[in-house]
Amino acid sequence: MSAPNITPELQWSIEQFYYREARLLDNRQYQTWLGLCSEDISYSMPGRNNLLVDNRERGHESMIEVDRELEGIDSDGCPIRDENYIYLMLRVERSFKINAWAENPPARTRRIIGNVEILDIAGDEYSVVSNFHLHYSRPGARDFFYAGQRRDRLLEVDGDYRIRRREILMDMADVNVPTLGLFL
Amino acid sequence: MLDPYSLVNDDASLISRRCWSDASVYEAEKQRIFGRSWLFLGHESQIRKPGDFVQAYMCETPVILARSEDGQVHASINSCTHRGLPVCRASHGNTRRFVCPYHNWSYSVSGDLVAIPQEKQVAQCPDKSALGLKRVPRLESWRGLIFGSFNDSIEPLEDYLGDMRFYLDAFLLRFPAGIEFVGSPQRWVIDANWKLPVENQLGDVNHGPFLHAAIIPAEANQEIVDYGYSVVTQPGHGATFRLLPEDAPVESVGWGFESIPGQTGGAELQEYLREVHAQASDRVGPIRARMKGLTYGIYPNLSFLWSNAAFKVSHPRGPGKVEYWSWSVVPADAPAHLKKILRANHTSFFGPGGILEQEDSESWMQQLKGANIGFADDRPFYYGLGLGEEKPHADLPGLVSSTANEFYARAFFQRWRDDLAAEVRA
Numbered sequence: 001m002s003a004p005n006i007t008p009e010l011q012w013s014i015e016q017f018y019y020r021e022a023r024l025l026d027n028r029q030y031q032t033w034l035g036l037c038s039e040d041i042s043y044s045m046p047g048r049n050n051l052l053v054d055n056r057e058r059g060h061e062s063m064i065e066v067d068r069e070l071e072g073i074d075s076d077g078c079p080i081r082d083e084n085y086i087y088l089m090l091r092v093e094r095s096f097k098i099n100a101w102a103e104n105p106p107a108r109t110r111r112i113i114g115n116v117e118i119l120d121i122a123g124d125e126y127s128v129v130s131n132f133h134l135h136y137s138r139p140g141a142r143d144f145f146y147a148g149q150r151r152d153r154l155l156e157v158d159g160d161y162r163i164r165r166r167e168i169l170m171d172m173a174d175v176n177v178p179t180l181g182l183f184l
Numbered sequence: 185m186l187d188p189y190s191l192v193n194d195d196a197s198l199i200s201r202r203c204w205s206d207a208s209v210y211e212a213e214k215q216r217i218f219g220r221s222w223l224f225l226g227h228e229s230q231i232r233k234p235g236d237f238v239q240a241y242m243c244e245t246p247v248i249l250a251r252s253e254d255g256q257v258h259a260s261i262n263s264c265t266h267r268g269l270p271v272c273r274a275s276h277g278n279t280r281r282f283v284c285p286y287h288n289w290s291y292s293v294s295g296d297l298v299a300i301p302q303e304k305q306v307a308q309c310p311d312k313s314a315l316g317l318k319r320v321p322r323l324e325s326w327r328g329l330i331f332g333s334f335n336d337s338i339e340p341l342e343d344y345l346g347d348m349r350f351y352l353d354a355f356l357l358r359f360p361a362g363i364e365f366v367g368s369p370q371r372w373v374i375d376a377n378w379k380l381p382v383e384n385q386l387g388d389v390n391h392g393p394f395l396h397a398a399i400i401p402a403e404a405n406q407e408i409v410d411y412g413y414s415v416v417t418q419p420g421h422g423a424t425f426r427l428l429p430e431d432a433p434v435e436s437v438g439w440g441f442e443s444i445p446g447q448t449g450g451a452e453l454q455e456y457l458r459e460v461h462a463q464a465s466d467r468v469g470p471i472r473a474r475m476k477g478l479t480y481g482i483y484p485n486l487s488f489l490w491s492n493a494a495f496k497v498s499h500p501r502g503p504g505k506v507e508y509w510s511w512s513v514v515p516a517d518a519p520a521h522l523k524k525i526l527r528a529n530h531t532s533f534f535g536p537g538g539i540l541e542q543e544d545s546e547s548w549m550q551q552l553k554g555a556n557i558g559f560a561d562d563r564p565f566y567y568g569l570g571l572g573e574e575k576p577h578a579d580l581p582g583l584v585s586s587t588a589n590e591f592y593a594r595a596f597f598q599r600w601r602d603d604l605a606a607e608v609r610a
């Protein structure tokens with residue numbers, strides 16, 4: 001099942017956008033990266049619970065669906081991050097101060113973005129999911145592997161895109177990485 | 185184990201690196217600190233309905249906190265009496281029975297063993313009433329905060345909290361219906377000793393202007409210099425806060441206004457915060473209405489962060505590992521859509537995604553490296569700042585000082601040392 005109007009050119013241009021974004025982030029060009037975000041952005045990371053499967057839904061895919069594990073921004077639970085443009089600005093500013101000690105000396109990141117899938121088009125807005133693998137390294141031989149999914153809404157602006165909504169699903173069952181405060 | 189009096193000197197101005205890194209010290213802490221204190225388990229709002237349960241920990245011991253059909257709260261050790269598996273595998277939920285996966289012995293929410301599937305096939309019939317989950321021997325709750333203790337003969341919880349109730353009430357009674365915990369805690373495994381997050385939240389506002397200079401504005405730090413107090417109600421318990429002048433405008437003294445949600449969350453939220461503050465004097469009295477809290481600590485490992493509305497527990501996982509839990513808290517009477525705005529005050533600043541706490545957690549990990557330098561064992565950590573400068577205060581229970589005085593940490597370590605020594609000498 002694919003939405004109409006998803007041409008190879010559209011797929012290509014959205015993938016190129018993500019590659020550019022990944023390059024900016026791994027190069028620590030966070031100020032430039034912030035320019036890819038729409039000023040009305042919702043940027044969030046749901047909490048993710050370890051729940052027993054839903055016995056009432058036995059035999060149906062809903063029994064073990066991913067979304068029931070999430071405490072997202074629309075839930076009454078508690079997301080890990082629930083941010084707007086102001087928070088992102090604050091994080092970007094922090095990165096360019098000498099006393100952002102957790103990343104001074106700077107950590108290294110390298111990310112691979114894949115499985116880019118355009119799920120829906122509504123006017124000039126695209127619903128896109130993508131996966132990431134990210135390697136994060138802090139001095140002291142501390143290397144960590146992050147995996148997850150991004151659920152985005154991209155706004156088309158003058159032949160380019162702006163991120164208007166990003167929901168980041170982390171795949172770790174328990175948080176054993178030094179930070180989830182990265183730009184993902 | 186090492187002699188506690190060789191680890192912490194008399195006035196606790198010198199603290200050995202071994203306190204943070206030695207395996208035998210850690211084993212003694214498990215028995216003599218965590219085995220004897222009241223330990224925080226959860227809040228009543230997490231288990232409102234019969235059958236609701238959450239997992240909790242008392243040090244490394246896994247505990248199920250649950251509400252039974254009759255409304256009673258129960259705390260049971262999460263380990264099957266048959267072969268020891270955890271009978272509860274979910275972080276939270278609602279259930280009638282905990283069924284052990286291995287051989288399906290099943291337990292009621294209150295921890296009683298109700299079924300042994302194999303018993304029909306054997307002649308001997310085990311006495312199920314003696315085979316329930318082991319209970320946490322003491323369980324008490326105060327203002328919705330539930331604590332358990334392994335220590336049968338511990339004093340009542342209210343006495344244990346003592347004058348910290350005065351400071352806790354400044355927050356808990358501020359809201360007409362008290363507070364509630366929002367969703368699941370953030371659970372974060374950090375390579376650090378459990379005591380450093382505790383110390384950080386007990387009174388270490390000294391690090392704010394330096395470690396957090398990238399985020400915390402200079403005016404906020406100046407306000408702490410001008411109006412800040414550090415209080416120790418009894419060793420191990422303490423609070424830091426600002427006591428603003430009587431004519432301070434609501435926007436500077438009212439709870440919530442200093443947060444990003446309070447500043448950018450819209451007119452309706454600000455109206456709500458104004459309303460809360462308008463009632464504050466009636467609810468908590470004129471002194472506490474002017475209190476603008478920072479950090480609180482309850483011995484041994486519970487913290488409350490007023491400014492960012494979070495309860496936190498530092499669960500030890502060995503001398504060099506901690507599972508750090510934190511919950512967002514919101515006023516229980518706030519409309520649901522305002523609660524959603526307020527919860528970000530905690531989540532985006534603290535916990536694993538926190539703008540602020542990423543600096544703290546890195547510091548805690550680096551401190552552990554320092555604590556493991558054997559060659560520097562003769563250079564204990566210096567805890568002497570402000571030695572002897574704390575005094576009683578007319579309006580504030582406990583001993584009171586400026587926030588630069590490290591007496592909160594000295595008092596913690598004196599209690600810690602004496603607790604470790606007590607059984608050795610008994």
Ligand code: FES
Binds near residue numbers: 265269284
């Ligand atoms: S171990 Fe629990 S039923 Fe056997």
Ligand SMILES: [Fe+2]
Binds near residue numbers: 384391392396544
């Ligand atoms: Fe801090």
